Every structure is written in C-alpha cells, then in structure tokens.
Amino acid sequence: MRYELSPLEALEAESLFILREVASELDRPVLLFSGGKDSAVLLHLALKAFWPAPPPFPLMHVDTGHNFPEVLRFRDERVATLGARLIGVSVQEAIDAGRVTEEKGPRASRNRLQTQPLLEAIQAHGFNAVLGGARRDEEKSRAKERVYSFRDEFGQWDPKNQRPEPWGLYNGRLRRGEHLRVFPLSNWTELDVWHYIAREGVALPSLYFTHPRQVFHRDGMLMAHSPFLPLLPGETVMTRAVRFRTVGDMTCTACVESSAATVEQVIAEVRASRVTERGASRADDRFSETAMEERKREGYF
Amino acid sequence: MELLRFATAGSVDDGKSTLIGRLLFDTQSLLEDQLAAVERTSQARGDEYVNLALLLDGLKAEREQGITIDVAYRSFATAKRRFIIADTPGHLQYTRNMVTGASTADLALILVDARKGVVEQTRRHAFLASLLRVPHLVLCVNKMDLVGYDADVFERIREEFRQFSMKLDVTDLAFIPVCALGGDNVVTRSGRMPWYQGPTLLHHLENVHIASDRDLIHLRFPVQSVIRPASTKQFHDHRSYAGQLLGGVMRPGDEVKALPSGFTTRIQSLEVAGRPVAEAFPPMSVSVTLEDALDVGRGDMLCRPGNPPTVGQDVDAMVCWLSDAAVLGAGARLALKHTTRMARAMVKRLHYRLDVNTLHRDVGSPGLKLNEVGRVTLRTTVPLFFDAYRRNRGTGSFILIDEGTNATVGAGMINGPAVEG
Numbered sequence: 001m002r003y004e005l006s007p008l009e010a011l012e013a014e015s016l017f018i019l020r021e022v023a024s025e026l027d028r029p030v031l032l033f034s035g036g037k038d039s040a041v042l043l044h045l046a047l048k049a050f051w052p053a054p055p056p057f058p059l060m061h062v063d064t065g066h067n068f069p070e071v072l073r074f075r076d077e078r079v080a081t082l083g084a085r086l087i088g089v090s091v092q093e094a095i096d097a098g099r100v101t102e103e104k105g106p107r108a109s110r111n112r113l114q115t116q117p118l119l120e121a122i123q124a125h126g127f128n129a130v131l132g133g134a135r136r137d138e139e140k141s142r143a144k145e146r147v148y149s150f151r152d153e154f155g156q157w158d159p160k161n162q163r164p165e166p167w168g169l170y171n172g173r174l175r176r177g178e179h180l181r182v183f184p185l186s187n188w189t190e191l192d193v194w195h196y197i198a199r200e201g202v203a204l205p206s207l208y209f210t211h212p213r214q215v216f217h218r219d220g221m222l223m224a225h226s227p228f229l230p231l232l233p234g235e236t237v238m239t240r241a242v243r244f245r246t247v248g249d250m251t252c253t254a255c256v257e258s259s260a261a262t263v264e265q266v267i268a269e270v271r272a273s274r275v276t277e278r279g280a281s282r283a284d285d286r287f288s289e290t291a292m293e294e295r296k297r298e299g300y301f
Numbered sequence: 302m303e304l305l306r307f308a309t310a311g312s313v314d315d316g317k318s319t320l321i322g323r324l325l326f327d328t329q330s331l332l333e334d335q336l337a338a339v340e341r342t343s344q345a346r347g348d349e350y351v352n353l354a355l356l357l358d359g360l361k362a363e364r365e366q367g368i369t370i371d372v373a374y375r376s377f378a379t380a381k382r383r384f385i386i387a388d389t390p391g392h393l394q395y396t397r398n399m400v401t402g403a404s405t406a407d408l409a410l411i412l413v414d415a416r417k418g419v420v421e422q423t424r425r426h427a428f429l430a431s432l433l434r435v436p437h438l439v440l441c442v443n444k445m446d447l448v449g450y451d452a453d454v455f456e457r458i459r460e461e462f463r464q465f466s467m468k469l470d471v472t473d474l475a476f477i478p479v480c481a482l483g484g485d486n487v488v489t490r491s492g493r494m495p496w497y498q499g500p501t502l503l504h505h506l507e508n509v510h511i512a513s514d515r516d517l518i519h520l521r522f523p524v525q526s527v528i529r530p531a532s533t534k535q536f537h538d539h540r541s542y543a544g545q546l547l548g549g550v551m552r553p554g555d556e557v558k559a560l561p562s563g564f565t566t567r568i569q570s571l572e573v574a575g576r577p578v579a580e581a582f583p584p585m586s587v588s589v590t591l592e593d594a595l596d597v598g599r600g601d602m603l604c605r606p607g608n609p610p611t612v613g614q615d616v617d618a619m620v621c622w623l624s625d626a627a628v629l630g631a632g633a634r635l636a637l638k639h640t641t642r643m644a645r646a647m648v649k650r651l652h653y654r655l656d657v658n659t660l661h662r663d664v665g666s667p668g669l670k671l672n673e674v675g676r677v678t679l680r681t682t683v684p685l686f687f688d689a690y691r692r693n694r695g696t697g698s699f700i701l702i703d704e705g706t707n708a709t710v711g712a713g714m715i716n717g718p719a720v721e722g
Contacts, residue, residue: 002512003512003515003517003550003580003582003583004303004512005304005584005585006302006303006304007302007303007304007378007383009585010304010584011304012586013545013584013585013586014584014586016543016545016573016586017525017544017545017586020525020526020543020544020586021525021641023526024525024526024599024641047574048573048574049543049574049586050528050543051528051572051574051575051588052528052530052535052536052539052575053528053529053530053531053536054530136373136374136375136376137375137376140373143373143374143375144371144372144373159371160371162371163708163709164397164398164400164401164623164700164709164712165401165709166400166401166404166405166698166700166712167404167405167694167695167698167700167712168405169638169639169698169699169700171638171700171702171707171708171709173636173702173707174707175707186374187374187376187385189376191378273332274332274333275332275333275334276332276334276335279332279333279334279335280334
C-alpha cells in the first residue's frame, strides 16, 4: 500500500480543512455562489465538508442585472434542490437607489459596480467570513493573496500587510467591522476544477458547453449579443458554436468558439488551449496591467 | 502522480524570478496572453530581452520598484508531477516570507550567483530551510554563462556550501549548475557544461523521493469540528469528528485514545462525505465515527493509546518573530494557535537570539525584532498535545497572535517540553 494522494485528492483535503476551519472559527460565514463552475465546485466541497449536516452558512450572490439567464436559472435550481438560503444582492437596486453610479458609453460594465453592494451586504448581515471560489492561477495579483484574506472595516485588501499562514495555521481573529475573504480553492487551477467536475459529476450551467449563440467580435474577443451590450459601428452579429470558460457579467465575459459538448471534451480543450481563462474571456482585466489588483484593493471579490 | 510543493529562495538579483519564469516557459506552462503581457511590459520598460521575471511580479508596487513583496504561489504540471511553487522574495522580509513559503514545502530551492558564490543570504536561507526542516534542498548555481561555464567555479561553490551545511541539519542536498536566462540545465540539458553529469533541475524536481517524508507511524488526529446534524430524521444519531490527519494511519476497528479526556474507544468508520474509506493517512481530511460516545470537541486529539503526543503547558520552542511593530521578550503575552487548539501563552524566558548568518547564540538579547529567530520557553493556559517539530511538522508548529491587533506575529517550532517547568 502506497500512502499517497493524487494532486486532486490533496487539493480536496486542503479545501475541506479550510472550509471546516472557517465554520469553526468564525460565527458568521457566507459562501458566494454565482452559479459559475468555481462556485459550483466550492459548494460541492462545502456539502462534503459538513456531511451529513448541511453547510452551516447561507449562500450569497451579487447579481449585476446583466447576468446570463442560463446561469441564474442554474443557480436557482441548485439552491432549491439543496433547500439552501440564498441572499440576493442586486446591483440594479443599488443603481436605482442612487448608491452607485452606472458607467456610461458603449463599453460600460457593471462588473466594478459589484463591490459597493457586496460590501453593504456583508455589513448589513454582519458576515465576517466570505467564502469564494477565486484561484491563484487566475491572475497575477491573485497569486499573491493568502487563503484567509484580511479585509479592514472598509473592505480593503492591503497586499503589503497580509497575515502569514505558515503550516496552514490560519488566523481568523477579527475586530468588529473587519472581515475575511476566504479562498479554499486557492491552489487549484482551471484544469483541476474541470477534473474535479468530471470526477464528482458536479452539475454546471449549459453555457459551459457548446451551443449556438449570436455573437460579435470586439477587442479580439467574441462577445454575446445582448441588449446590455450595444453594437459599435462596424460590429456585426453572427451565429457561432461557442462555450464560456468563465461566467460573469454579460458585458465583460467573452466566449470561445468550441465544439466541446461533454466535460471530457472540455478538459481536452482546456488542456490544449494556449490562452488563459481570463485572457480569453475577461474584458475588464484588459483596462490596465493592474485592473484586477485595483478592484481588489477597493474590496472587489 | 504526486504533488510536490517547493519554495524558492535567493538574494535579490540572483535571477530567481528568471529561473521560475524559465521553468514555466520551458514546460509550456505559460500561455500566449501571459507572454504577450510580459513582452509588452518588457518593451515599455526598454528591456533588451523578454523579461520572464515580470511574470512573477503581480503587484503594481513590485513592477514599479522591480522587487518582490510577498510570497506568490504558482502551479505547473508535467506528465510526471504536479508542482506548487511558493515564490518567496529575497528582500527585507525574508524570514517572514520564507517561513510561510517553506513551512509546507517538500523541497527548498536556493539560488546563488556563480560570480558571487556562497554569500550571507545563501547561508541564511539554508539555515532557515534546515530550521523549518524542509526535507530536500537544492542549491542552484545560476549565471554559469557569466563564469564561462567553468566546472571549477561550480566545484568551489559546491565545496564551500557543503562545508557550511555540515553545521546544519540537512539530509538531502543536491547541486545543479544552471543558466536561467539561457535555460541551461533547467528543463533541458546544457551542451555547454558537458562536465556536469547530474540531472536537470526539472528532472530532479520530478524524481526526488518524497513519499517517505510523512510520519505514518504516530497517529495524530486533531479534531476540527464535531458533525452533528440537527433534527434530520435520517441522521438522528450521527456524530462524527472531522479533521485532517497529521500523522499515522487510521482504520476502522483501531483502538484510539482521545486527549485530553484519556478515554479509549474504537474507530467505527471513516468517511469522506458519507463515502466510507478503508484507511486514512496524512494529509487526508476525513470524519471519524467512534464506537462509544465520548466527550470530544474541537482542539482535542485522537491518538493511539500506547503512543500519545506530549501533553503539557510548558514548551521549549524556536520562534521566528514576524512583527515590525513589537518585540518578543520575556513576559510577553500572546494568543497561540496549535493544530486546532487555541490557547494563550506567556513567554517565560528568552534563552537566546540566534544570529541566522553566523549561527551565533546571543544570550544577552533583550528581545526578538522583526525577522529574528530565538529560543523561548512558553507557558500556555491550556495543555497542548504536541511533538517535537523534528518528529512532526504539524503537531510541532504553532503561530503566535497579537491579542491587540490580531496580527500573526510569530511562527514557532517546538523543541520539546520545557525542562525547567
């Protein structure tokens, strides 16, 4: 007998440990669940970590109002099946109430507007640990983030002042008003997530698999045609077989041409891809070299 | 396939970022958009070549200042192994970051500049790697191109480091001459150093034997939480103890002892999310059902009846001090986290400050400042269930937390029970 775990089993063991630490040390955790693949995997791990008890925290989703209907449908089905509590946070409501101001112009995106309503919801509910599916391989500033990411009373991340985490000894002590963002999938990669989806049969929105969609080219990416994204002069709509590598706000999430209809085919495609997940599909990271870091400093998820 | 975690260390400008960039580039772990971004930035900065080091500096301040601020974690895989790199900067906060990066590493990779040879920073990093008991150490002699790929230079550095490392507790040590910029001996064998017969860096990383680094003898299972579903009919009587195994092997039917109560019982079943497993071993996260209902909760520990850890409130330990705001001296009171157990601790005595460059013991030191290492005696409010760090990195380590700011200010490695009590 060789007492050895595969990399995927070792990552799973680490994630289960982190989820249980959070639930043990912090009295008001919440899990961000958007219906995307990373949060679907995170939710799956949470179900495992506390089995047969339900995860001891509610779910929360920040809806920009520009989300893909397929994803919202999947989110609601999942929540209903589990009998879980979902806290909905609406960017549209925040705009209507004048708490945040919508960007203008054809390239306007609500992605950045999520930060303020998220922080308000964290405060209103008194959450002190916000579990999310972010991974270090997504973006270079994410690679610098601790598993327990400390946020001050303004929700800010200070990369120069992070708590060391030697031996996986996480420090969950907080003062009132502060909170932690916790990332149990920190050490996973896009491919790990897909392998785990295959191994565990994790259900996903149909969007992740090939389907015909009306799309158009913008900035070297294929964007989904929708009322939220007015066409610029010279842009024309066409129908293509596509799938999404990430799901987020429709105004900044692009798709890729693909014939992958099954998880196995997606794995083969991801393995062969020469472009990162974010590079292929996130327009908002292209604003500047430090777009993600700047959003994160403000309190972005 | 196994997962190998390794930490990198080296002085500023030793080419550490370039080496990692090269490792990622030559294993095809970098994708087109990442490379395009590096090319753009290199061009904008006026670099003469594509600066692979830019891949690793993820923060704005790092790119502006051209330095690395904090540990970054990166993954890559080959057909043989999956790797997680803890990229620790060589700068000011070296101890703090290296402790974090090396604490969970299977291997430490230390870089030296072939022109400079073994310098203070090399000795410091090697000492920290040995203090943290990283099981495998690789000394990469970089920039061999700048010394004409000279075998004698490599031999001299190897001999000097070997002499120094005899003072340390290093069990597995390898030396590899490389040129990170050109990729010599990183992933592909160099034709420019025919005198070197050993493996390339990647080959070494892929093949170093790590399976026996874990303790499979002494059962150590710190309880993280008690799983007791409320009021569901189906699981009315369910009570299991969740946690991650830090040592030993567990099987259903095994006799176990619960600390601190001292009661013994047998393991009824082991499960991962309701799926029974026949055996559990480190680092598995499982839940354990016991035959008898015992009083067991978070912070308690399951072990074998004849083979318990040390139970005690007086601990002799090496501490790395991580705070720039305070000094650690006798009388200091702090919160302490050890496995899943929280306690408060008082520093009863600071025996000495260890000069990490000369290994000299400064017994007159009034206190440890940022990045200093020293030996202390601690008294804790509740008993800890511990082993010497050299026996088990999980049950032998702890962190210290400032009770005012809640910052993690110390990383400790237990030598054993304090002798003077």
